[in-house]
Amino acid sequence: MTPAARLRRLYHRLLAAYGPQQWWPAQTPFEVVIGAYLTQNTSWLGVERSIQNLVKNNLLTAEAIRAVPIETLREHIRPSGYMIRKAAALKAFVAFLDEHYSGSIEKLAADSPEVARERLLALPGVGPETADAILLYALHQPAFVVDEYLRRIVTRHGLVHDKAKYSEIQRLAVSSFRRDKAAERPGHYNEFHALIVNAGKLHCGPKPRCESCPLAFDLERPVNITRA
Ligand code: SF4
Known part of the structure; x- marks a missing residue:
């Protein structure tokens, strides 16, 4: 069986085990964008607290992020860490939206995914994972999000080599x-990403709990945890 066929089989096994996840937890595309920035290098709990601060202060729109002083924005997003870098990155995203898309997420969504991805990747604080999360969850484009959970699972299962790049996975x-x-x-990309995150949190952490994991059937050999 090819690695692609095996990965597809893992998707169906997770779907059967956990059911549809129906991500991303956000009310609007702009909130998805904010979450995609804030979730970098932190837990989702910190992101939720930051989003609550932004909601309380009516700051979950491009207009509001444009107008708010950056010092104030930093304080509101403090719970998700790296507030100086992330506040600057959010301001840069809104400036980018203004410059290329008249401030409209809908216009960004109507652009070709290739052009939108290239432009997003040129922004400060945006790597492939953040760009693809914005494309998939905010713009509903077919961009597969590769995160650390997926990397860990596909390397442990021998579907790619240990040093595989983002683009290979x-x-x-x-x-x-x-x-x-x-x-x-x-x-499908949306569901698979969410299911992988669930599997990563429940079973495939730095110390894997293969004995209770729905994906254990696919392991060709016991996991070497030095590859965590
Ligand atoms: S916990 Fe074990 S079986 Fe489950 S995904 Fe990780 S390596 Fe695979």
Whole structure:
């Protein structure tokens, strides 16, 4: 069985085990963008606290982020860490939206995914994972999000080598959904990412708990935890 076919099988096994996850936890595309920035290098709990601060102060729109003094913004997002860098990055995102898309997320979503991704990657504080999370969850484009949970699972299962780049893992994941209709792909990418996060949190941490994990059937050999 090819690595792509095995990964597809893991997706179906997780879906059967956990059921549909229906991510991302946000009310609007702009809130997704904020969450994608804030979640870098921190737990989701810290992001939730920051988002609550922004909600309380009516700061969950591009207009509000544009207008708020950066010092105030830093204080509101303090719970998610790296507040200086993240506040500057959020301001830069809104300036980018203004410059290229008249301040409209809808216009960004209507751009070609390739152009939007390239432009997002040129922004401060945006790497491939953040760009793809914005494309997939805020703009509903077929961008597969590769995070540390997925990296850990595919390396432990021997589907890619230990030092595989982001783009290699993404290519593998995309190829496992290549037979799906184009319109179905964003939904599957969305579900798979959420299911992988669940598996990572419940079982596949730095010390894997394979004995209770729904993916253990696919392991070719016991996991070497030096690869965590
Ligand atoms: S916990 Fe074990 S079986 Fe589960 S995904 Fe991780 S390596 Fe695979």
